[in-house]
């Protein structure tokens with residue numbers, strides 16, 4: 481059955497000149513059939529330069545939306561239209577306006593995990609792999625970082641010369657990881673290095689040996705001489721980590737954190753959208769025009 485689905489996906493991909501993009505948090509089978517698997521930044525760059533007619537985006541809605549904004553002439557399909565990121569909604573246009581009134585020299589820095597409407601109110605987008613670099617490069621002293629408080633506070637530590645105003649958004653999946661859990665894992669695996677995503681709480685980052693995006697964590701493990709790692713991020717990264725490093729061991733805690741929205745992407749619904757063309761992402765022309773500005777600025781500043 482699985483082989484038939486995979487073969488049919490391959491056939492339809494060729495017939496429709498489609499490309500499949502998957503985030504590292506998608507389930508193993510979906511990562512297995514994707515043409516490109518990566519972190520949010522890598523996938524945004526791939527979406528921008530792809531010459532396929534159809535992009536099937538196995539991620540959550542802000543990713544499909546960003547792909548469409550970067551490629552308005554392409555068809556972007558989501559295997560499941562309900563796959564959303566809770567954090568993407570955790571900021572408000574009214575609060576942004578208020579901050580702009582309060583600080584004359586304000587740059588609104590918007591984590592890509594945000595709705596297109598929030599991007600429209602922002603000066604530049606960032607992802608977890610380029611946020612520090614981009615904030616450093618901005619001429620503004622005052623930065624309002626939305627929506628994620630944890631990535632924002634990580635950036636604030638790395639760029640002390642700026643005044644970074646935090647918003648109160650968060651990722652419920654990364655927020656569920658505690659420093660106490662990390663300490664427990666460390667007792668069980670004293671030789672392991674602790675690798676964390678910057679969406680984790682400050683107290684978790686404080687007990688980590690390395691902090692980076694999903695792709696940066698994967699790169700770090702590839703280069704490391706260590707053999708054991710305690711990984712503080714969503715469980716989907718285990719697929720690539722194990723595939724690339726069969727000689728290394730990974731520990732995600734007793735209950736590996738899982739983003740259920742990312743897991744809504746399945747082989748069955750990838751096949752279905754390729755067959756039917758259903759679940760097309762639509763973004764209004766007006767929103768595309770406004771949200772493209774911070775997205776393109778990100779691509780430019782992250783070079």
Ligand code: 13P
Pocket residue numbers: 518519520521565593607608609651679692693694695
């Ligand atoms: P990265 O893809 O930048 O590692 O971010 C993780 C994430 O939460 C995506 O939803």
Ligand code: SF4
Pocket residue numbers: 505540564565566567568593651652653654679714739741742
């Ligand atoms: Fe959003 Fe968190 Fe899921 Fe990433 S892991 S998509 S930030 S809810």
